[in-house]
Amino acid sequence: MRFRHPDGTAVHLGYCSNVHQAEDLDGVLAQLATHAEPVRERLGVDRLGIGLWLARDVVRQLVAEPGELRRLRDELAARGLETVTLNAFPYAGFHREVVKKDVYLPDWADEARLSHTLDCARVLTALLPDDAERGSVSTLPLAWRTPWPADRADTARRALDRLTAGLAAIESETGRRVRVGFEPEPGCVVETTAQAVRELRGLDPERLGVCLDACHLAVQFEEPGAALRRLAEAGLPVVKLQASCAIEATDPSAPAARTALRRLAEPRFLHQTRTAAVQEVQEAQEAQETQAVQEVWEASEVRGVDDLPDALDGGLPTDTGPWRVHFHAPLHADPEPPLRTTADQLSRVLAGLLGGASADCDHIEVETYTWSVLPEPPTDLPGGIAAELAWARARLTGLGLKEEHQ
Template identity: 75%
Template sequence: MRFQHPDGSTVHLGYCSNVHQAEDLAGVIAQLAEYAEPVRERLGADRLGIGLWLARPVVTELAEDAAALARLKSELRARALETVTLNAFPYAGFHREVVKKDVYEPDWADEARLKYTLDCARVLAALLPDDVAHGSVSTLPLAWRTPWHRACSEEARHALDRLTNGLAALESWTGRRIRVGFEPEPGCVVENTTQAVRELGGLDPDRLGICLDACHLAVQFENPAEALRRLGEAGLPVVKLQASCAVEAARPADPAARAALRRLAEPRFLHQTRTVTDGDVVGVDDLPQALDGDLPDDTGPWRVHFHAPLHTEPEPPLRTTADQLDQVLAGLLGGPAAHCDHIEVETYTWSVLPEPPTDLPGGIAAELAWARDRLTGLGLKEDPS
């Protein structure tokens, strides 16, 4: 979906396809018919944005086979779908039985990460609608924090220089600007906006910036207004917003809260958990550690990296951080100028909810309707063209 901001710019809203299990081109195309088109129809939208996740084998095929790329673009057009952003955080295997920390491999000290990201940028430049001048690709925030040493940091900085040069060459060749956003995430080398400024400040703002995930921001107990101000002052643009909510337990010692949290402690994805003690954010790498006593439960609420559906609350007494997402949207889009034009609803955890939905397209459509209402409430107008 497209929206017109009061400043005249176009803001794109879509959902991320990493919720679907598909790691070959046939599977990606099939999910457009099985899920994305029904989501569009449920919304009653003439056009729907879909932020594609393309695993390494799919990207390789699309980058090397012009006919395959043309086929995907044709399928998108035929179903009134459009792609302006790719999620290149997971490299492959995102729906394996156990993912956990494997999602951070390869990292930005590995040549494979650079090559994958540039291939994603090339594919996206070809998939962009004819009337769209730029796209975005989101990626991991350099690496998981361990092991990470000076040599890794130097390799990553060299890779980012090459990434910048590659994106500039792509724009010169295609006329399409693709920007890459690094996505701060709890437990990583860059887990909050302060670290983003330290590790990523000084990069070319025309090519590189931040993918701001509202769930991650909330888990780190960052104040949205302060975080956005910090990024702006450092010249780090928000090239993409992942509209997402974390899960919060206001009283984590409450037996009912702990019982509800245990039902979220599933084995596939990592669920970093944080609280605030004496003014400092402290945490553990996964929810079971917190439940087993490794995180204080008497100093304040817990927030859990579990992407909860935007439009509904989890099992009581748990709640979501939708209020934080509201503040992020207002900070980026509620003023006289739009500070981000790519918004991607990224709830990839539907399949690991305690009660997975029987109607996934309906659930995704409800999330997008929630986001649409927030945008129009900020003064944006839906573009039906």
């Protein structure tokens, strides 16, 4: 799906295929037939964006076998699908029975991460629509925070210099530009926009920037306006927005809330959980005191644990403020009461990026990869994804963007 911002920028909206399980090319092609094309048909559009997650073995095959790469491009076109972005954060095995912290391996101190990311960029240049201005690839925020000694941090920084050079070489060879966005995530070396500025400032903004995940932003209790200003002032472009919602328990001590949270504490994915005292923030927001909101947010103490079961077993206080959980919740649907989502936070991120005179991001990817681990997984996954995209479409058109049709 494409939209036109009032400034003339083409804004691409799609969904991420990491919600589907496939570790080989045949599996990826089957996803397009059984999920992506039905999503497009449910939306009643003639063109749907899909942000592909391609496991490492698939990427290797596509780089080595140009005929297979053409087959993927042809299949996308035949089903009314287009790809302007790849999710290169998970490396492989994203739907194993237990993933947890393995999703952060290999990290940016490992040569394999650089090689994989550049290969993803090469693949993407062949998949980009002819009229797309550029492509994007999202990746992990350097590494999980421990262990991260100085020598590994130095190795990673040198890898980013090589990444910049590699992307420039790919553009020279293909005529197509691809930017890489590092995705701040709770628990990682870069988990907040302030840390993104600290670790990534000074990189080439034509090649590298941030992939902003709205769920992660909410879990860290970052105020969207202040976060976006911080990135802009540091010269870090938002290469891509992951349109996602976290789970919030307003009163985590309530028995009903704890029961609902227990049902989300599943074994596959890591569900980092944070708490902060936000009453003063809410009061400032209600009074529309923008400066006060920023000051209170920045002064508030965010406390957290690495997984939801740790929080439920006493790792987080229940009397200091709400809990927010890194559990990507469907954008359009309410979770089990009394839980709620941070959809209002996502709406504010969209407004901050696209509600002004200029478009500050042109790739938006709905990334709810957790459908299969919901307490009640959907019987109609294409219908659920289509409903999420319809939710996002309504927010974009409400900001003044015009949907385009072929």
